[in-house]
Amino acid sequence: MAATSSSEDSLRRALADKQSTIDAHGNVIRQLKSSGASKSEIDDAVKALNALKLEKTSIENQLKASISGDANGSVVSRDAFRQAVVNTLERRLFYIPAFKIYRGVAGLYDYGPPGCAVKSNVLAFWRQHFVLEEDMLEVDCPCVTPEVVLKASGHVDKFTDLMVKDEKTGNCYRADHLLKDYCKDKLENDLTMSADKAAELKHVLAVLDDLSGEQLGAKIKEYGIVAPDTKNPLSDPYPFNLMFQTQIGPSGASTGYMRPETAQGIFVNFKDLYYYNGNKLPFAAAQIGQAFRNEISPRQGLLRVREFTLAEIEHFVDPDDKSHPKYSEVSNLEFLMFPRNEQMSGQSAKRLCLGEAVSKGIVNNQTLAYFIGRVYLFLARLGIDEERLRFRQHLPNEMAHYAADCWDAEIESSYGWIECVGIADRSAYDLRAHTDKSGVALVAQEKFAEPKEVEKLIITPVKKELGLAFKGNQKMVVEALEAMNEKEAMDMKAALDTKGEVEFEVCTLEKTVTIKNNMVSISKEKKKEHQRVFTPSVIEPSFGIGRIIYCLYEHSFYMRPSKAGDEQLNVFRFPPLVAPIKCTVFPLVQNQQYEEVAKQISRSLTAAGISNKKDITGTSIGKRYARTDELGVPFAVTVDSASSVTIRERDSKDQIRVNVDEVAAVIKEVSEGRCTWDDILQKYPAHTSASADE
Amino acid sequence: MAATSSSEDSLRRALADKQSTIDAHGNVIRQLKSSGASKSEIDDAVKALNALKLEKTSIENQLKASISGDANGSVVSRDAFRQAVVNTLERRLFYIPAFKIYRGVAGLYDYGPPGCAVKSNVLAFWRQHFVLEEDMLEVDCPCVTPEVVLKASGHVDKFTDLMVKDEKTGNCYRADHLLKDYCKDKLENDLTMSADKAAELKHVLAVLDDLSGEQLGAKIKEYGIVAPDTKNPLSDPYPFNLMFQTQIGPSGASTGYMRPETAQGIFVNFKDLYYYNGNKLPFAAAQIGQAFRNEISPRQGLLRVREFTLAEIEHFVDPDDKSHPKYSEVSNLEFLMFPRNEQMSGQSAKRLCLGEAVSKGIVNNQTLAYFIGRVYLFLARLGIDEERLRFRQHLPNEMAHYAADCWDAEIESSYGWIECVGIADRSAYDLRAHTDKSGVALVAQEKFAEPKEVEKLIITPVKKELGLAFKGNQKMVVEALEAMNEKEAMDMKAALDTKGEVEFEVCTLEKTVTIKNNMVSISKEKKKEHQRVFTPSVIEPSFGIGRIIYCLYEHSFYMRPSKAGDEQLNVFRFPPLVAPIKCTVFPLVQNQQYEEVAKQISRSLTAAGISNKKDITGTSIGKRYARTDELGVPFAVTVDSASSVTIRERDSKDQIRVNVDEVAAVIKEVSEGRCTWDDILQKYPAHTSASADE
Structure with missing residues (x-):
């Protein structure tokens, strides 16, 4: 990045030099003309000017290439890829803009049938991987929350974004978005901008999140930024609270909010949960549920929405002992980490061994590291590409003053690196805040074996x-x-x-x-x-389920040519764990006997708890495979006889032959991860028939 | 009920007669005294008066008994039973009043760890029993809903309760609640009330739900009902909308509500879902999610709350063909039904064969009946007592004008018969309403084989x-x-x-x-x-998950004496399907070897996906069994050797002996319903040891 940047720099300077040369040469020609120079003299000068203009165009093109490489990677191919994924997702109803027949509401989406199934599968695995495995206390609290709770947590006063208003129409915009868009647009499209100006705009982008309302307002004024829809002037930035407000009960005297996170429901119950756990530390409580943020102007599709599912863990631990009994189970894991120092010295993320990161003091403590390791395993098992997953440490200015350490699991998507899980050591902040406000002591006791x-x-x-x-x-x-x-x-x-x-x-x-x-x-x-x-410390892994799922869609999507080679077919390579439907069943041809067998297999799959779908339409088997691949269904059963059938695996397109009465058991084993497709291939004869092939 | 009522009637008349006799006799005595009658004459008269008073007391007692039998069954024992259940539920954190450290909010509850697990289990079974079994299209839509959608559905205009305000303090009350409380209180406690007056109050109670605002207001005035807290006068009743209102986005121009039901999210997506289903009818869509009702004054604990989980099915069907392909699978079921005619003629619910109810025209159509049958099976499998479950048909005045037929699954609890599932044939109402408002045709097509x-x-x-x-x-x-x-x-x-x-x-x-x-x-x-x-008809089974769970708690709860006989122990007889924890594991005595075995068994259970809990405290085995029974854990493993252990079943207290490495498989089989405890008893030796016994 540093190299590209400096080449952009020198290109901008070269472009400016070339422009002055051209300007000077233009003056020379004008002088020749007015002083009555000969035609051939003038023609030569014009020829030279045209050559200079060609050189300028060449520099411009280099500069354009340098900028798009610098700012957005190959921005065109990224956008095209995203469009292909999103088209498939919307067409197959993985998600739908909510209330579409009423022209929708920005930032609200429905999960259609396959999306809903993927979400259920992700949440069921989350429960298995975290709640059951760690014996967590799962709770389920209301979304409607009285003001006093969110006053104590700080959300009423501080959960805001800076907003500007169109002074004539009253339209609202996020102040930082406008400034960001202005800088990006200038950098990408204004080739005549000086290298110094370009450096200034890049600096603004880098520090954007740290700017105060006054600073943002000053920049907006300085750059003459106006309302994008109307070109009207804008108000000064002011804070807008992102919580949906409502009234609880009929009196109008009791303000409530839709919770912006699920964590507070756990904190206020600490006393009961500690008691439930036999007054022993450490223990963790967990909650899955809806959370709400009234975004000023939602963008980025499923990544920034007004209502979303969070899965949060609050692990309570003695601040004097943050060791973890199962730490050794994760300490040998290696994956991409991006510690504070590497970020500040301009290096990139690197593979680190988690245990070393702890022993070198990069990760603050064992318990925090244990959860980082478990989150890594969780995401990898879901099918997130490990090369596009990194754990980035918060810089000092990103962290709340009370936090001891904080790491985000970031997943790379077509939108860039996206924060999907935050893993923070929040020290005693939350329990203390509620103790102060409620007057109920949210504390733990350690009884000494003998008085100390x-x-x-x-x-x-x-x-x-x-x-x-x-x-x-x-x-x-x-x-x-x-x-x-x-x-x-x-x-x-x-x-x-x-x-x-x-x-x-x-x-x-x-x-x-x-x-x-x-x-x-x-x-x-x-x-x-x-x-x-x-007061116990709390270590909080907080999962944005919708973001994880969207990134998973991008990482699972690929295209391959149809058999005839005349079109590109879409495939989601979901692991069976995640796949919305584990198996499709279809008769090779429309025929009552085959349809009966297909029904019988479907029933036995349903009885075994395996989600499945029959396709008894008369379309070609190739088309039916394509449909099923596009939903990410890992296995397809084709009925081509009454006694045995073929099972096809989605990505390899391998087919095996299995007896009708064994099908459900085979699909169940491989779907539930008790064996792999390779194991199955060893056990059953391969099937190679032209008719059943794509 | 008719019989009891008439006996109450005649007792009220007898009491009034007796009172007049006593009054008359009092006058006689006064006359005797004033006319200077002899002492013995007066003494005799007083004796006779006392005898009359005794007779009056006897009638009063009979009347009291008759009233409490009539109005509340044995109201005292019901209240005591409920208190025992609720105490256990709160103490073991099945649920907790939400935001308790801030003195809570009426009508908002948290599910603590066991309650949350029960809820997960109920929802997982719902998905298996309905969504997977019927191939339903599950969707997941936002809670935040723009006004236009709820305007179309009628909620903005009609989703109201009638409210009165204390004219001095502004405190709010539900008008019908005040009138109901007044009538009940009078009937129970005013023994001198005339039989005619009693009949009038009973009539008011019977028609309470049908009274208009004016009628309610007139009755409140007539009876002189005042604010219960202050005795201040009350305003006239006026409608209060029960939706939580909010603003979407920062402009203040876009009103939204927290959805009062999940169904609308399905209706507005009908077009996409119909397409997803290959443009074929019938099909069903389903949704599980939070719904919100800003109750004026919540009561009845978990039964009337401001936020709750709904599970709703919208089955779309051709209005000209409401047959169901799987109808024969439920048509032989028999259970308690309470058709319209039986209700109106004062009879009680009776066991009916579902198929006969359809063929006699009692249930409107096969599809409606199919869902009634499936709901019956669902509730019975959860552990709802069949004797306290009935399907009650709506009376004509209860149904919306567009509904073809409607049945409620009602479960009897200490609060009386509670509507837990509504199963309604809503005809084409909802799709038509959204078609009209949005301009998007929510319709189906039937292509004719040849033109008609x-x-x-x-x-x-x-x-x-x-x-x-x-x-x-x-x-x-x-x-x-x-x-x-x-x-x-x-x-x-x-x-x-x-x-x-x-x-x-x-x-x-x-x-x-x-x-x-x-x-x-x-x-x-x-x-x-x-x-x-x-426009397709829609048949809608709608499940109040919290209500079902609360009734299940009551139906599962019982008490039995401890072994020493000195206390009553609480037990929840949850079926394994529902039990929050399937198995506890404890070493018989505190000893490192046994603790290691216990850990190993716990790990193998976790790996098999069976929720379990270790109890390695030193308390007596009897106490640990009692703790586990109170959470409704069906199986307890006690480690009393390194090679084999005992497994105890909760209700029978039977114990068997099983090898350590078989434990997880045995518990998994019996927990997942693949075999019964009786099957297990046949296979493994019984264990009878004094030490491991309670």
């Missing part, structure tokens, strides 16, 4: 002296002294012991006062304690 | 004559003539043919005009048609 001696900090302000010194301000100073934490207090003690006095800032007075030796006594005393009471 | 000759009505107004007769009103008359349906037109033709003229009402003119022979020609012509285009 602990050192306790004792701060004793000498009120008489303080009163003399500070009069009416005495109370504020006393409170400020008592509120010191251990480090502050011990620093003060050291200063008082050596210098006899110290400057001390009293926030409530908004000034600094002088504390003398005789005004406060600070000491540490030993005390016996029978238990330790503490 | 059909008669078409032709109405040709003679504009010249009409113009002469009606001048400026000509256009309205022409439109009214053209809008006649077949019957109206043929009646007019007959009248014109015989009488030469006819009176005709033109709505748009708000008057009747005279149409003469020469003003219109009406005829029927034969035409060839290649297909029939029609």
Whole structure:
């Protein structure tokens, strides 16, 4: 990327130079003409000018190629690929823009039958892989949430995006989107822009997420950005809360919101869940459910929507012991990681061994690493391409101040790298926030086997002296002294012991006062304690199910020529685990006997819990295979006799011959992952018949 | 009920008679006293009065017994039973009042770990029993719904309850609830009320659901009902819309609601789903999801909540052919049905054969009956007590005007008979409503094998004559003539043919005009048609999952004495299909070897997809069995050696001995219903050891 960028740079400079040469040469010609030079003299000069213009065009073309390579990879082929995937998904009803007959609502989608089945399969596997495997406590809380809960969590005050309004029509836009679009458009299409200006716009793009409302507003003004639909001027940016607001009950006095995440339902139940777990740490609670974000202007299809399914885990752990008993099961895993340092020094993601990342201090702790490893296994099992999956560490400015460490599982799609799972060590933030607001202590206890001696900090302000010194301000100073934490207090003690006095800032007075030796006594005393009471840390893996599924669609999609070679056929190479339908059944030709056998096989598959679909239309077997491939159905049973049938595997197109009464068992085994298609190939005779072939 | 009621009636009359006798006798005594009668004379009279009072008390007691038997069964034991169930459910976190640390929100509940698992199991079985078995098209649509959709469905205008407000505090109440509470309270506690008054209040209770706002308001005034919390006067009743309202997007111009049912998401997608099904009828679509009702004042715990999970099926069928191919699979089923006639003639529900109910015309059609049968099988398999399950037909006044027939699966609980599944033939109403509003034709086509000759009505107004007769009103008359349906037109033709003229009402003119022979020609012509285009009927089974689960809790709950006989232990007799955890595993005593074996068994169960829980606390085995029974865990594995273990069944408390490496397979077989506990008992040796016993 650095190399490309500098070549773009020099091309922009070369283009500007060439333009000045052309301008100068134009002046020369004009002078020749006005001074009455000879025709041949003028013709030569024009020829030279045309040669310069050709050279300029050549530089422009190089610059265009350099920009599109730089900004978007091969943007054309990416867009074409996405269009092919999305067309197939919409045509086969994997998803549908919601309320389409009423012209739809931006950011709301329906899952049609195959999409709904894929989602069910992903969620069932999530439950198996996380909830059952780790003995998690799954809960199911309402979406409607009273204001007090989301006030405590910070969402009422901070869950906002910056918005600008068209000053005439009132149309709303996301301020950062407008600035981003402006910069990208300029960089891609304004070839005459100076290299310095280009560098400036690139910098804006890089820091876009960190800009304040004022900074965004200033840039929008500076660049003269107007409303894209009307060219009207825009308002200053202001925050818009992304929660859907409503009223609970008829009185109008009780504001509620549709939850923006499922996590809060777990936090507020911590006390009960801890009790349910026998008052023992660590334990994890989990929740799958709808979440809602009233996006200002949704884009990117299924990736940024107003309602979506989240699957969240809150793993509660002792902050003094973040080891994990099953850590060794994942510590040897290797996959693409993108630590903070590599990002900041302009390197790219690299394969790392998870255990090494922990021992080198790249990943903060074992429990966080355990979940990173489990998430990797989960996504790989679903069929996400490992080469296009990376775990990116949050930069310091991306993380909330309370977070200890945070990694995103990012999946590369035609839209770029997409955050699909966030895995954060949120420390004690959430439980503390709800403890403060509700007055219910969300804490854990560790009972000591025998009482422990602990050192306790004792701060004793000498009120008489303080009163003399500070009069009416005495109370504020006393409170400020008592509120010191251990480090502050011990620093003060050291200063008082050596210098006899110290400057001390009293926030409530908004000034600094002088504390003398005789005004406060600070000491540490030993005390016996029978238990330790503490707020657990929480490690939160949070899965955007819709995003994972969309990326899976892109990673599973490919095209191959039809047998006749006259068209490209679409295939989704879903693993059986994910496939919406595990098996199709069709009679080779329309004939009552074959149809009866097909029905019987379909019934036995249904009884075995294997989703299947009959296709008894008279279309050619090749067309029926193509239809089934386009839904990602891994196996197709073709009935071409009453006693045995063929089973075809989607990607290899291998076919085997199996007795009718064994079909359900074979499909069940291979669909549920108890054996592979290769195992099956060993066991049953291959089938090679022209008639059943595509 | 009729018998009890008349005995209550005669008791009220007897009580009133006795009171008058007592009053009269009191007067006699006063007269005796004032007229200076002898002491013995007065004493005798007082004795007689006391005897009368005793008789009155006896009648009062009989009346009380009659009322409580009549209104609530044995209301005391019902309440005590419910309290025992609910205590257990809350203590073991089957459910939790949501946002409890913030004092909760009425009508919102969380499912804790076991409740969440029960719900998952019920939904997984629903998918297997309905979606997979019938090849339904499952979809998954957003909860946030734009106004236009719910305007078309009628919810914006009609999804309301009548509310009254405390005129001073603004507190809101459901008008029908207040009236109901008043009547019930009077009937139960006012023993001096006349039989006529009692009959009136009972009538009010019977027709409560049919009362208009004006009628409710009049009754509230008449009875002097005031706000229960403050005794303040109440406003007149007015409709309150039960949908949670919100705004979609930032503009404030796009009203949305949280969907009150999932069905609309299916209806608006009819066209795509019909295409997906190869343009063939019948087919069914299904959806599981959250629905929302902003209840005015939620009551009855989990039965009336503000957010709940619905599972809905919309089966689309040709209105001219409502037969069902799998009807014969359910037609021999027998269960409690409560047809319209039995309800109106005061009889009770009775066992009927489903096939007979159809052939006698009690159930409208085969498809409706097929779903009634499948719902019966579904509920019975979940563990609903068949004796407390009935299918009640809607009375004509309960049904929407467009509905062809409607049956509710009602389950008896401590709250009475609760509607848990509605199975309605909604005819073409919903598809027509969305066709009208969206302009997109939601219709099906039947292609004829060969063109069919059909008669078409032709109405040709003679504009010249009409113009002469009606001048400026000509256009309205022409439109009214053209809008006649077949019957109206043929009646007019007959009248014109015989009488030469006819009176005709033109709505748009708000008057009747005279149409003469020469003003219109009406005829029927034969035409060839290649297909029939029609709006399908929809048959809708709609499941309130939370209600089913709550009733299941009540039906599964029982108590039995502990072994020592000193306490009552709670048990849920969930079938394995539903049980939140299929198996607990515990070492008989705390010992590392046994704990290792327990871990190994737990791991093998997890690998087999069987939810399980280890209990390695040191509590007595009896206590651990009790804990596990209270969660409804059907099987408990106790490790008392390194090679073989015991498996105990919850309800029989039978124990068998099984080798460690067979445990997972045995539990899997019996949990997944591939064999019964009795089969297992035949195969493995019984275990009878004092130590492992309770």
